[in-house]
């Protein structure tokens with residue numbers, strides 16, 4: 737599955753980092769970094785991250 741984050745919407749709330757820490761993390765520059773493609777075995781955590789985002793910045797596709 738492919739993961740995209742609209743950084744124009746992202747307000748660094750960090751819920752995605754708590755939901756799927758192996759995919760989303762804050763870098764040393766305090767901006768969000770993420771893995772652009774992840775295995776389907778992680779779908780549950782990643783979908784949880786997307787629905788947790790208060791500004792709906794995360795979009796997923798297959």
Ligand code: SF4
Nearest residue numbers: 746747749750752789
């Ligand atoms: S939860 Fe949404 S707003 Fe917060 S860091 Fe993740 S993508 Fe950005």
